[in-house]
Every structure is written in structure tokens, then in C-alpha cells.
Amino acid sequence: DVKVTQSSRYLVKRTGEKVFLECVQDMDHENMFWYRQDPGLGLRLIYFSYDVKMKEKGDIPEGYSVSREKKERFSLILESASTNQTSMYLCASTITGGSYNEQFFGPGTRLTVL
Amino acid sequence: GQNIDQPTEMTATEGAIVQINCTYQTSGFNGLFWYQQHAGEAPTFLSYNVLDGLEEKGRFSSFLSRSKGYSYLLLKELQMKDSASYLCAPLDGGFKTIFGAGTRLFVKA
Numbered sequence: 001d002v003k004v005t006q007s008s009r010y011l012v013k014r015t016g017e018k019v020f021l022e023c024v025q026d027m028d029h030e031n032m033f034w035y036r037q038d039p040g041l042g043l044r045l046i047y048f049s050y051d052v053k054m055k056e057k058g059d060i061p062e063g064y065s066v067s068r069e070k071k072e073r074f075s076l077i078l079e080s081a082s083t084n085q086t087s088m089y090l091c092a093s094t095i096t097g098g099s100y101n102e103q104f105f106g107p108g109t110r111l112t113v114l
Numbered sequence: 115g116q117n118i119d120q121p122t123e124m125t126a127t128e129g130a131i132v133q134i135n136c137t138y139q140t141s142g143f144n145g146l147f148w149y150q151q152h153a154g155e156a157p158t159f160l161s162y163n164v165l166d167g168l169e170e171k172g173r174f175s176s177f178l179s180r181s182k183g184y185s186y187l188l189l190k191e192l193q194m195k196d197s198a199s200y201l202c203a204p205l206d207g208g209f210k211t212i213f214g215a216g217t218r219l220f221v222k223a
Contacts, residue, residue: 004156035213042118042201043157043213090156102147103211105156 003027004106006091012112019078021109023091030096032074033103034058034066036087043090049074050096081113116140118214120202125220126192134187134200134217142207148176148187149201151216157201160187189219197221 007022023032031050035043035058045058047066055066063085067075074093078085088110092103117139126132138146145164149157163169163178163185175188187200199216206212 040122040215042215045210101209102159102162103157105158107156108154 004091004093004104006089006106006109008109009107010110010112012114013078013081014114015082017078017081017113019081019111019113021076021078021089021091021111023074023076023093023106024072025074025091025093025104025106026072027093027095027104028071029093029104030071031094031101032068033092033094034064034074034076035090035092036060036085037090037108038087046076081111083113085111086113087111116206116212118202118204118212120200120214120217122215123218123220125222128192128194128221128223130192131188131190132192132219134189134202134219136185136187136202136214138183138185138202138204138212138214140204140206140212143180144205144207144209146176146178146185146205147201147203147211148174148185149203149213151199151201153198160200192221194221194223 004025033048034046049068065077090108091106094101094103120136148160151157161176168177173190199218201216202214
């Protein structure tokens with residue numbers, strides 16, 4: 001079974017802190033994604049990566065950056081956390097090619113910024 | 115623009131059938147996913163449709179009409195464990211998945 005893990009289930013940080021969210025997948029997937037999920041808004045794409053060291057902005061990249069130094073690991077960085085970044089963060093991965101590519105999600109990190 | 119419309123909440127009775135509708139507008143189209151998400155958990159894949167018609171998988175079926183920009187998820191023989199959010203998620207022309215806000219389904223005894 002595909003396994004996508006995230007470094008923390010719950011995280012509490014203070015405004016202005018630098019925050020690292022880590023995601024690891026064990027199925028050699030090329031594509032990895034970071035979403036945030038807020039009530040009534042669905043999942044919104046922050047950044048995605050289709051290969052090592054490659055990254056693409058999603059719909060809401062402002063205030064975030066990412067790093068993909070190894071194929072299995074995709075990190076989301078909040079350079080200076082703000083209260084409006086309080087949210088559930090979900091990482092996902094998928095293969096390239098095939099008839100369709102369902103996304104496999106990690107358990108999520110619920111981040112609270114005080 | 116890209117838009118997905120599905121009901122916010124639905125309530126149904128254990129053992130019944132429920133249909134969750136989704137209309138979408140995307141820039142291009144490469145299929146549509148349905149995901150299930152229990153409260154506090156990650157979404158999990160339920161179904162994928164790329165051609166018009168009905169795809170059946172056990173108690174769950176999903177229908178697609180590309181010309182109408184319309185899909186539905188049909189859940190039969192409802193069980194309490196089906197209480198969850200159901201996310202309609204079309205793939206746009208660039209193979210990007212666009213997620214709807216989801217429909218929260220409550221199954222009552």
C-alpha cells in the first residue's frame with residue numbers, strides 16, 4: 001500500500017516563526033502536492049513538484065515556499081507564520097502516466113498560529 | 115474560470131440510497147474523481163470517470179455527463195460509517211485536480 005506520512009498531526013506556532021512541514025512517500029511517486037483545507041473552501045493547491053528540485057506554484061503560494069531535494073520528500077515552509085495560515089495542511093503524491101492518477105494523501109497537519 | 119458546485123450538507127437514513135450531485139466548469143477536462151473524507155482524516159479515492167456513463171463499484175456508483183458538466187455519486191445501502199464528506203474533483207486540461215468544497219453526509223439510524 002502507498003504510504004504518505006507527515007511529520008506532525010498537530011502543530012502550534014507563534015506569529016513570525018519559521019515553520020517546516022515535512023511529507024514523505026514510499027512509492028517512488030514523481031508528483032507531490034501541498035494543499036491547505038479550510039471549512040467551506042475545499043482543498044486549495046499551494047505548491048506542487050513533478051520531480052526532484054522542481055517546483056510549481058499552485059493557486060495560493062503567497063507566504064509559502066517548498067523544497068524537494070529527494071524524490072520521496074517534499075517540504076512546505078512558512079517563512080514567517082501568520083494567523084491566517086492557521087489551517088489543515090495535506091500532502092499528496094501521485095505517479096506520472098497511466099490511465100488515471102488518483103492522489104494518495106497523508107494524514108494532514110493541523111497548524112495553529114497564535 | 116474553474117468552478118465546482120455541490121451541496122454543502124445532506125442527511126439520509128441508514129439502509130437508504132443517497133445521490134450527491136456535482137456540477138463543474140473547468141478549463142479543459144480529463145476526467146473526474148470522487149474522494150471520501152472522514153472528519154479529521156485524509157481524503158481517500160472512491161472513483162474516477164472519464165467517459166460518459168455509470169461506473170459501479172460495490173455500494174458506490176459514479177455517473178458522468180461531460181456535455182452537461184455534471185456528475186453524481188450514488189451510495190446504496192447506507193451505513194453509519196458512510197457519514198463523511200464527499201469531494202467532487204475534476205481534472206482540468208492540464209491534468210490538475212480541482213477540488214470542490216465537499217458535501218458533508220450525515221447518516222442517521
